[in-house]
Amino acid sequence: MxxxxxxxxxxxxxxxxxxxxxxxxxxxxxxxxxxxxxxxxxxxxxxxxxxxxxxxxxxxxxxxxxxxxxxxxxxxxxxxxxxxxxxEYASMALVTFAYRRAEAGLPEGSGFLVPPVDGRTIKASTFASQKWGWIADEHPDLVVLRTSVGRYGETEILQRDDSELVAVSRHDLEAATGLDATPVATRVTRWDDGLPQYxxxxxxxxxxxxxxxxxxxxxxxxxxxxxxxxxxxxxxxxxxxxxxxxxxxxxxxxxxxxxxxxxxxxxxx
Structure with a gap:
């Protein structure tokens, strides 16, 4: 696909x-x-x-x-x-997580989108290991996924430090998928004014x-x-x-x- x-x-x-x-x-x-x-x-x-x-x-x-x-x-x-x-542009941040495969049960599919009416902080999540075969092949014992944070006009959330973005992403992931395991690694990547608006x-x-x-x-x-x-x-x-x-x-x-x-x-x- x-x-x-x-x-x-x-x-x-x-x-x-x-x-x-x-x-x-x-x-x-x-x-x-x-x-x-x-x-x-x-x-x-x-x-x-x-x-x-x-x-x-x-x-x-x-x-x-x-x-x-x-x-x-x-x-x-x-x-x-x-x-x-x-x-005009929107800013965003990507939060990448790595979990031990034995501890991370995820739904089938490549991820999900979150409409604003849901009231969650994250706007999407990509199950990278399930979307891209090369990630699963290179890291067979891990599950890698990411969330994205920040919509057009949202600035407050992006002012938070990396640990807060990790925490809020974990909270929303658990609410959406039931994933409550502790990640073995995290990374926050920020894209200021990264998305032009149409x-x-x-x-x-x-x-x-x-x-x-x-x-x-x-x-x-x-x-x-x-x-x-x-x-x-x-x-x-x-x-x-x-x-x-x-x-x-x-x-x-x-x-x-x-x-x-x-x-x-x-x-x-």
Whole structure:
């Protein structure tokens, strides 16, 4: 019923990074971008200030959360920045538990969702060992599951420390499934402003953002705040962004009859 990645989805960005480096790309980490500009003075290309470095590029794909995108586009595209500034986010925390299999009897299935009307603090639970076979294979003596905490507009619960989130999750799990065993390990992972919200009118907002951005040659946007938070939606958004800038660069090549130089200095698109 579900498709995943052996070892977990956390291996996906690592594989992408490895593929980028294998093709000669450079990845800068711990280096916030503070400026993005485009002008004739820069040869019609883009100037990116990242930490202490100034990078020149023929094209830029802006794949950052809405607030960061709004900040970087404020000068070049005030209209897009204003629209991006209106995108709201929800924060959440994931609480992961490991139990001894002999002590953890769980219902069949891959987990459950909790509607707000139930009045529980957790909003969902995933029985990871039952959902993903590789977890059960790697840890046959353990049962791994997780809960998620935090809905849109809920901030108080996420201000609690990790031990409190573990305690409230255990309470709600016992109420829902009867699980009262003591976990052998727990981990709390917090995602501040991790989930963009899609209210009525979101599609129209995204269309306006892309209309504004399309006026800037060699610039495209992608990410969870546009077409969906899931990995497939984000990948599709990235493909669309790359297709757009490829079209922009082909247009430049046809006008200049010269190869377009990439960020790292090689010829081609």
């Amino acid at each position: 579900f498709m995943g990645i052996q070892g977990g989805v956390g291996t996906l960005p690592l594989a992408v990074a490895e593929a980028v480096r294998a093709r000669g790309g450079e990845i800068l980490t711990g280096t916030p971008v503070t400026e993005l500009s485009h002008s004739a003075a820069d040869g019609g290309g883009w100037r990116v200030v990242a930490g202490e470095r100034v990078l020149r590029a023929d094209a830029v794909v802006l794949a950052v959360p809405a607030a960061a995108a709004a900040r970087l586009l404020r000068t070049q595209s005030p209209g897009a920045a204003a629209e991006l500034g209106g995108v 209210p009525v009118g979101h599609h129209a907002r995204v269309a306006r953002i892309r209309e504004h951005v399309a006026k800037l040659p060699g610039l495209a946007v992608c990410g969870a705040q546009y077409d969906g938070v899931g990995i497939p939606a984000c990948i599709a958004s990235a493909y669309a962004a790359v297709d757009q800038i490829h079209g922009d660069l082909r247009g430049v090549q046809e006008l200049t009859a010269h190869p377009v130089q990439s960020l790292h200095g090689g010829a081609g698109e």
